[in-house]
Amino acid sequence: MTARPRTSLRAQLARPRPAPASATVESRANKLVSMPANKSVVTAASEMNDPLTDSASAPAIDPAGNPVAGAQAGPEANPPINPAAETDVSSSAKVPAGSVANASVKSSARSATNLSAQVPARRGANPVAKSTGPSSTQAKAWFAARGWKVFPFQRDVWQAAMAGQSGLLHASTGAGKTYAVWFAALQRAALHKRPRVGLKVLWLTPMRALAADTLRALQESATDLLPAWQIEARTGDTGSAQRARQNKRLPDTLVTTPESLTLMLSKADAVAQFAQLDMVIIDEWHELMGNKRGVQTQLALARLRHWNPGLVVWGLSATLGNLVQAREALMPDGVAVEGHVAKDIVVDTLIPDHPSRFPWGGHLGLQMLPRVVEEIERHATTLVFTNTRSQAELWYQNMLDARPDWAGLIALHHGSLDKQVRDWVELGLKNGQLKAVICTSSLDLGVDFLPVQRVLQIGSAKGIARLLQRAGRSGHAPGRVSRLTLVPTQSMELLEAAGARQAVAARDIEARPVPYKPLDVLVQHMVTIALGGGFRSAELLAEVRTAWSYRDLTEEEWQWALDFIARGGQTLAVYPEYRRVLPDDEGVYRVPDAAIGRRHRMGIGTIVSDSSLQVKYVSGGRLGSVEESFISRLKQGDHFLFAGRILEFVRLHEMTAYVRRATGTRGAVPRWQGGRMPMSSELAHAALEQLRLATIDGAESLGPEMQAIAPLLATQQKWSALPTPDTTVIETMHSREGRHLFMFPFAGRSVHVGLASLIAWRVARVTPVTFSIAVNDYGFELLAAQELDWTALLDVGHGAKAGLFGTDNLLEDVLASLNATELSQRRFREIARIAGLIFQGFPGQPKSARQLQASSALFFSVFRQHDAGNLLLTQAQREVLEQELELTRLRATLEELQARHISFHQTKRATPFGFALMVERFREKLSTEKLSDRVARMVRELEKAAGP
């Protein structure tokens, strides 16, 4: 104990055994840091009489671990928290977060008085003025009344938070994370000595629906434990009256979204509104951390911490591959706590009745319809996940055809359906009135549907994290088993299912990389802060650098961003609307113009959606939305399948497609343009591992999935070979279409796109040739009109494969091999929107996709011509390379390919693995003869951008 914590004299006097107690807590807290979920921590915690301990005979010890003076046996007599005790909390703001000793001193002082005497006073008093936390007894009783068990991790969280520590709590869904932090938040309320008005607990969720749900859950417990505590939500759909009230004064607890929080930071009086803030909880952090919404959250937290360095921050997350990064992105220092609930997760597979007749390619999987219907029949409520909206539509329609009696009992749910429809479906699920819902990832998280008994996943789950997430939609409560059944749509997915089961058992979960220095988000944030009271350059730079994603932000980058918002950068200086901030005489940057401020607030957020058209009945009634490009292909009178109905397209008017019900003939299914979801490395490796095992002992000796595809694997092995972690299989074949080359690196489709283009380009440098490219998650195909000597090109048998698989000049070659400019331009649209260059139009009067596309394309070309150093351009290129082409993974794959043995085969016809590629419809023409200076310039630019 070198540095004594600052405490008031009164608090020191009230402390029964000062020094040793705080030392103990400090070391215990350190244990938490170094060994999350360590048994010693749990043991230590269970000896204490904290509010979540279920042992009634534990010695009386206050929350920080100090023995309570004059303690009698039993928690009733010794509530650890006394709201009215005299403690010095004013010093807490000056002490850095994590200063355990200081917190323990305060809490030991609190425990000197008995709570019971305070209860009547609290009831009668001004509810806001007396903000007191619930006692341990109350909290325990509340749990017990629901028949809930208190888990050790919940105590760990509570203790750490009471000691003023921040942390990340990770556990599978349904493990009881919410109450662990919520009780901590309520108990911390007791730390507030003075009558206080305003926001103390901020609860962030990634979804409005989740905010509403959380609000209900928090209110339910708080009404019992802390009746005076005000809890409200604030999201985009908060009514104007409530919004106005909140603008004046925030409630004690606010449940909100990152976007709404940022909007609040853009108000001039933000400092005052957040002055009392004590604790922030970020729910479902794993959903945010990997994208720009997470970065925006980081920046908002940096701001809140700047105002209150002692802020206690807790993240709640599912288990994932990079937990340390997940925590670091949220807080400079803090503990990691693992939820201890032994959550049983069962993953199994519906094996087709006749595996030998199961298709080798395709994705829809309607062959499995009878089996799926059977499963639904046998259970009360089933969620059926599909990978795309059109797949959900088709499955729904076909299921109704198969079981007309299920009309009204099954429903459809995806992101393009109208909110009212979705709400109705969600309600039906909650009430247990629906037998099955066919959905996309729209039901991945959010509302907990307790009645859900079964979860089916049609087609590849693409990743282990997603699989676990979806499994968790069933048995959503501590102690209940979650079960997910994979429904393959073609033979290769049986292999994937086998790998997935193994990876789930090993909990080999994907990492979610945190974005690095996205300047578009920074630029938006700077304008937000200029609105929210203004900033000084050096101060805000220091603050921004405390956000993990900007820890390496250079002075030059900062100056560029500042110049960009102050002057419009190099190219936009003549347009006043891009001079968004202006320093006053004292060097404080503010937004000088109210109209600019208003426009900025309307553009806050990082989600950029493609513009879509409303779909409405001619007679009135909204159905949802489809993309402009789909509708533009339809002629009047055309039929299409949407929202589970067959509709006739009538006319297009003011961004709305009017339709009427049609009967009879099937129509087209809207194809929404969405993200491509490559299979994760984890899942790919698990699948390859299954193949390796199959080559050793035969597929028959493995699980049911592998047994089912044993004949297919035998065929593959007979005609060619099985790819394994040590062997790359390459096949060539002649057909009427031309000369095929198949390769199976098992690296996921986006890497295969890059790899196929790269190899095509490198070959074409030697021999002029045009390829058609097809890819899937398992491999790729190069199709050429002429014969190529692949054995020579690949140098098979000599091990010197670095030529085609080399990583030298990788960046240049990748950029040259793909139309990187076009990819960057598409990316740039999103960046321009986030950075505030493009105004989306006023609510209710959105601009059309064409208008928006035109203006972003204009900025893109203007910057390229006149402002090549524009860092937003560089960012667009970097995002394409990292996110769309997965350059890092591509490089790793090339290195793997160099190390692997090549098994080369000339086959007479397509092998089972090759066939799946042939039926992929994606064909990308790569005309090497036409590659021109445009590409060369792109390379030069990137070299400059990438630096030495």
Next chain:
DNA sequence: GACCTGCTGCGGGTTG
């Protein structure tokens, strides 16, 4: 002989 891919999330309430 075999083929119907492409998710999700939020926010703003003026002006011409």
